[in-house]
Amino acid sequence: MRLAVATDAWSPQINGVVRSLQETAAALPQFGIAAHFVTAEGLPSLPLPTYPDIRLAIMAGSAVARRxxxxxxxAVHIATEGPIGHAVRRWCLTRRLPFTTSYHTRYPDYVRARAPIPEAWTYAWLRHFHGAAQRTMVPTETMRRELERWGFANLTLWARGVDTQLFRPRPGQRLDWPRPIMLSVGRLAVEKNLEAFLGLDVAGTKLVVGDGPQRAELERHFPDAVFLGARTGEALAEIYAGADVFVFTSRTDTYGNVMQEALASGVPVAAFPVPGPIDVVADPTIACLDEDLAKAIATALTLDRARCRAVAEERSWTAAARQFAEALVPFDMASCRAA
Structure with a gap:
């Protein structure tokens, strides 16, 4: 089965949406599905305000239709609500073809952090976008309940997996900074709430991996932290394995793939008790969730690293891809047009 996946988020971007789509696509052939991505690559585009590394396609309708x-x-799946997502949605509706969508980003929180726009307006726009889909995939039960309260319908679960071969404990892996090493991995942007971590008065090294629009500001304000920039593959996996605790500060993420990468590396998690962490790392044997982040870090440092790894081993991308495949709505284009 040929699956068209529409996404405005794609490489060289490094984020959870791109990672989830890439890993799921790699596992889908096990279920007889070949994913073909429709992205902004090769199309005229403009940088997203405050996120210059994210480019949004312009005047994309005809080119997307040809693709x-x-x-x-x-089958068609629309992963993002940007210009590519809208163009593919329009293509499906014009041809009376069913499609699915997924909800990756809590845009109301992101918008509210930057502009005085009521979240009800943003939710209304998102509800309209996803309302035309036969199904909308969400990463957690918490997110399903939250969206249902805002009037979303036809919601189904699509969890996330983790690459346990790449992200694994590496005995003897040492990082050359004072311990404990408290690691944060992700995009450096205001909605990630990194100040909550970097402003703590705690002993050890605050190690930050990632890039983004807030990096220069954070480096100025927190000179004692170590900023490594973006890392991928083995270089990233080695950093995870050498850390003592993983600190997840976001209050707006729908999931938080990086928490699972930390667990797979045998690293316990400290986070706030908010959606995302309460779904991914609620087990007190692998993480501590507390509004007092310093307390969460101190407790997480005492947890069993082997237990973290054992939990992660139960969360494969194959299982996540199976959920995704079962939620798709296949069609025969000729019969849909004739309907």
Missing amino acids: LDAIAPH
Whole structure:
């Protein structure tokens, strides 16, 4: 089965959306599905305000339609609500083809952090976008309940997996900074709430991996922290394995793939008790969730690293891809047009 996946988020971007799509696509052939991505690559685009590394396609409708016609998909999934997502949504609706969507980003929180726009307005826009889909995939039960309260319908779960071969304990792996090493991995942006971690008065090394629009500001304000920039692959996995605790500060993420990467590396998690962490690391044997982040870090440092690894080993991308595949709505293009 040929699957067309529409996404405004794609490489070289490094984020949870891109990672989830790449890993799921790699596992889908096990279920007889070949994913073909429709992205902004090769199209005229403009940088997203405050996120210059994210480019949004402009005047993309005709080009996207040609790409979809060439793919001749048996199913369509729209992963993002940007210009590419809108163009593919329009293509499906015009041809009376069913499609699925997924909810990755809590845009109301992101928008509220930057502009005085009521979250009800943003939710209304998102509800309209996803309302035309046969199903909308969400990463957690908490997110499903939250969206249902805002009037979303036809919600189904699509959890996330973790690469336990890449992210694994590495005995003897040492990082050359004072311990304990408290690690944060992710995009450096205001909605990630990194000040809550970097402003703590705690002993050890605050190690930050990632890049983003807030990096220069954070480096100025927190000169004692170590900023390594973006890392991927083995270089990232080695950093995870050498850390003593993983600190997750976001209050707006729908999931938080990085927490699972930490667990797979045998590293316990400290986070706030908010959606995302309460779904991914609620087990008190692998994480501490507390509004007092310093307390959460201190407690997490006492947890069993082997237990963290054992939990992560139960969360494969194959299982996540199976959920995704079962939620798709296949169609026969000819019969849909004739309906």
